[in-house]
Amino acid sequence: MAAGAGNFTVVVAGELNVDIVVSGEEVVPEWNREKIIDGFEVVLGSSSAITACALASLGLDVRFVSVVGDDDFGVFCRAELRRLGVNTDGVTTLPGVKTGVTLSFTTPSDRGLLTYPGSIPLLTPAYIPDALLQEADHLHFGSYYLQDGMRPHWRELFRRVRARGVSTSFDTGWDVRNQWDVAGIRALLEETDLFVPSEDEVTRIFAEPxxxxxxxxxxxxxxxxxVKQGAKGAALRTQDGTVVYAGPYRVSPLDTTGAGDCFNAGIIHGYLLGYRDGELLRYANACGALSTLGIGGTGNLPTVAGVALLQGEQ
Incomplete structure (x- = not known):
């Protein structure tokens, strides 16, 4: 286990893909019509990877575990993780497989996604070394519904690491199959220290608006x-069952891609630092807000100094 107030090791086990971001005011395609867009970027995608990069930007020691295809996108994903300070020794290249791709149609207020799964659902427990988990202070994953190979195994993995004193967290992402697996989520929550869904996701999972x-x-x-609530801020159910709220920070967003994942990084870091209740939620909100000031999920990653500056201004 890491020593020191801020010297934490976080293992992120998750999907890897590229995001192809199409941005502008009018990005919805129309059949038999051509439109001019404002921007086009190929950037590192995946909820898990963006959270990992944001954690590294906040100063944590981050180890990523995943699988990619043996193609240019797989090389790109590993290189981007390393460039952004994330250890990729746990990323395995699978021959004959294509790396996943997400098309992100992004406006200043929202986005829509189309995903080719490729390698995304292929991570299994066999690719997660126990020796790596023994070095962790925290274990996180994103995209519960896309990680088909891990979905039956998360609860047992969380149970094992929590028995060693490692804290755990996960984000669901959207269920493209619209099944939501409420029984699986409830079982996993019994071994989860931080559950960080969006409002749209959690209300679908538990059928409560x-x-x-x-x-x-x-x-x-x-x-x-x-619960991440976008322009409304976020809500937190605390350990004793009370609910606290924190409003959003006032920024002028360029792209909301990855804002929720940077929120995840903020709440993980704050939790490890001992922040709780409103202080924890405000720290996470600031990390999410800073993310929206760049294009793509890693275009403007939060830093401790950036969070302090934003909080000092508002």
Missing amino acids: EVDTLLEQLTSTAGLVA
Whole structure:
């Protein structure tokens, strides 16, 4: 386990893909029509990877575990992770497989995604070395519904690492199959210290449209539940069952891609530092807000100094 107030090791086990970001005011395609867009970028994608890069930007020792295809996109993903300070020794290249790709149609207020899975669902426990987990202070993953190879195994993995004192967190992402696996989520929450879904996701999972009511009913969780609410800020169900809220920071967003993943990084870092309740939520909100000031999920990663500056201004 790491020593020192801020010298934490986080293992992120998750999907890897590139994001091809098409940005502008009018990005929705129309059949048999051509449109001019404002921007086009090929950037590192994946909820897990963006969270990992944001954690590294915040100063943590981050180890990434994943699989990619033996193609140019796989090489790009590994190189971008390393460039952004993430250790990639745990990333395996699979021959004969294509790396996943997400097309992101992004406006200043929202985005829509189209994903080719490729290598995304192929991570399994066999690719996650136990020796690496023994070095961790925290274990995180994103995209619960896309990681088909890991979905049956997360609960046991979380149980094992928590028995060693390692804290755990996960983000669901959107269920493209619209099944939501509420039984699997409830079982996993019994071994989870930080559950960080969006409002749209969590209300679908538990079939309860009101976040307040939903958080009051989530009594089987082992830890905290933080619900990302976009322009409304975020809500947090604390360890004793009370619910606290934090409003958004006032920024002029260029691209919301990755804002939720940077929020995840902020809440993980804050949690490891001992922040709780409103302080924890405000720290995570600031990390998410800073992310929106660049294109792509890693275009403007949060830093400790950047968070302090933003919080000091508002």
